[in-house]
Amino acid sequence: MKAIVLTQYGSPDDLELKDIETPTPNDDEVLVKVQATSVNDWDWCLVRGSPFYIRLLCGWRKPNIQIPGAEVAGRVTAVGPNVTQFQPEDAVYGDISECGFGGFAEYVCVPETALALMPERMAFTEAAAIPHAAMLAVQGLMDVGQLQPGQKLLINGAGGGVGTLGVQIARAIGVKDVTGVDRASKFALMRSVGFTHTIDYTQTDFTTGQERYDLILDTKTNRSPFKYLQVLNPGGTYVTVGGLTPRLFQVLLFEPMIRWFTQKTVRLVNLQPNKDLAYVNELFAAGQLKPAIDGPYHLSEVPRLIQYFGAGQHQGKVIITLNPHRTHP
Numbered sequence: 080m081k082a083i084v085l086t087q088y089g090s091p092d093d094l095e096l097k098d099i100e101t102p103t104p105n106d107d108e109v110l111v112k113v114q115a116t117s118v119n120d121w122d123w124c125l126v127r128g129s130p131f132y133i134r135l136l137c138g139w140r141k142p143n144i145q146i147p148g149a150e151v152a153g154r155v156t157a158v159g160p161n162v163t164q165f166q167p168e169d170a171v172y173g174d175i176s177e178c179g180f181g182g183f184a185e186y187v188c189v190p191e192t193a194l195a196l197m198p199e200r201m202a203f204t205e206a207a208a209i210p211h212a213a214m215l216a217v218q219g220l221m222d223v224g225q226l227q228p229g230q231k232l233l234i235n236g237a238g239g240g241v242g243t244l245g246v247q248i249a250r251a252i253g254v255k256d257v258t259g260v261d262r263a264s265k266f267a268l269m270r271s272v273g274f275t276h277t278i279d280y281t282q283t284d285f286t287t288g289q290e291r292y293d294l295i296l297d298t299k300t301n302r303s304p305f306k307y308l309q310v311l312n313p314g315g316t317y318v319t320v321g322g323l324t325p326r327l328f329q330v331l332l333f334e335p336m337i338r339w340f341t342q343k344t345v346r347l348v349n350l351q352p353n354k355d356l357a358y359v360n361e362l363f364a365a366g367q368l369k370p371a372i373d374g375p376y377h378l379s380e381v382p383r384l385i386q387y388f389g390a391g392q393h394q395g396k397v398i399i400t401l402n403p404h405r406t407h408p
C-alpha cells in the first residue's frame with residue numbers, strides 16, 4: 080500500500096510517500112481502507128518532534144510512529160476474531176491518535192473502540208474532518224465549559240477545526256451570541272458557519288476590550304490566564320484546548336487560586352478521543368453540524384499540507400482524499 084512515512088524528526092519535507100506492506104489486524108482490530116484523512120496539530124508537532132512532550136510520548140531521538148495521520152474515515156475490509164461492532168463494508172470514522180496514528184496510508188489497523196459508524200449522508204471527506212476537532216469542541220464547551228443557552232461565548236483561534244465546529248455546537252445548544260477571533264482573511268468562512276461577531280487578532284487584543292463573555296474557548300492560549308479573567312463576566316469560565324506549553328502549565332498551576340479569589344474558572348481540556356461521536360452524529364443527522372473543509376487534497380501532498388497547516392494558512396479542516404472519485408459511502 081502507499082503511505083506517508085516518517086523516519087526522523089525534522090521538517091515535513093523529510094516525509095516520504097512509499098510503498099509498504101499492508102498491515103493485518105490483530106484479534107481486537109479492524110482493517111480500514113482509508114477514504115479520507117485530515118491534517119492536525121498532532122502531525123505538525125510529530126514531524127518536528129516539538130514541543131518536547133512529543134518526544135516523551137513518541138520517542139526521544141527518533142519517532143516510534145511510522146505513519147502520521149490522526150483521523151480517518153473509510154470502509155472496513157477485514158475484522159479480527161474478537162471484533163463485535165463492525166463487519167466488512169461498514170463505513171467508519173474515528174480519531175486514532177491514541178492507537179498509533181497511521182491515517183496517511185491506504186489502509187490502517189484500528190482497535191474497534193476507536194471507531195464509530197458513519198451516519199447516513201455523511202461524506203468520507205466530512206467524516207475525516209470531525210472526530211478530533213469536534214471532540215475538543217464538545218468537551219471544551221459542554222463538559223468543561225458547561226455552556227448554557229443564552230450565554231455569551233468567545234472562541235479564540237476560531238477559523239480552524241475546533242472553532243468552525245465549536246460555533247455550530249454552541250448554536251445547537253441555543254447560544255446566539257458567538258464571537259470568533261482569528262485573522263481577517265478567515266472572517267467570511269467564520270460568518271458562514273455561525274459566528275455573529277469577528278475580531279482580527281492582528282489588529283485588536285480582545286482581552287483589553289469592553290465586551291465581557293460567560294465562556295471563552297481558546298485553541299491558541301498565548302497569554303497569562305489572568306489576562307483572560309479581565310473579559311469574563313462574574314462567574315465566567317475560560318477553557319483552553321491547547322496553545323503554548325508554559326501558558327498551559329500556568330492554567331493548571333493557578334486554577335485553584337483563581338477560583339478561590341475571583342469565583343471565575345480557568346480549565347484545560349484533557350481530550351477523551353471519540354467519546355462524543357454519537358452526539359455529533361445526532362447533530363449531523365439533524366443538519367446542525369457541517370464541517371468546513373479545506374481541500375480535499377491528494378495523499379502525495381501531505382508534506383506540503385502539514386507545512387501549510389503549521390503556517391496557519393488553512394481554513395477549517397485540511398482534508399486528504401484517497402479516492403478522489405468517491406467521497407460518499
Ligand SMILES: NC(=O)c1ccc[n+]([C@@H]2O[C@H](COP(=O)([O-])OP(=O)(O)OC[C@H]3O[C@@H](n4cnc5c(N)ncnc54)[C@H](OP(=O)(O)O)[C@@H]3O)[C@@H](O)[C@H]2O)c1
Nearest residue numbers: 120236238239240241261280298320321322348349350391
Ligand atoms: N487538550 C487536548 O487534550 C488536546 C489534544 C490534541 C490537540 N490539542 C490542541 O487543540 C488545538 C486544536 O485546535 P484547531 O484544530 O482548531 O487548530 P487550528 O486548525 O490550527 O486553528 C487555530 C486557528 O487559530 C488561529 N490563530 C493563530 N494564532 C492566533 C492568535 N494569536 N490568536 C487567535 N487566533 C490565532 C490560526 O490562524 P493563523 O495561524 O492563520 O493566524 C487558526 O485559524 C491545538 O492547540 C492542539 O494543540 C489539545
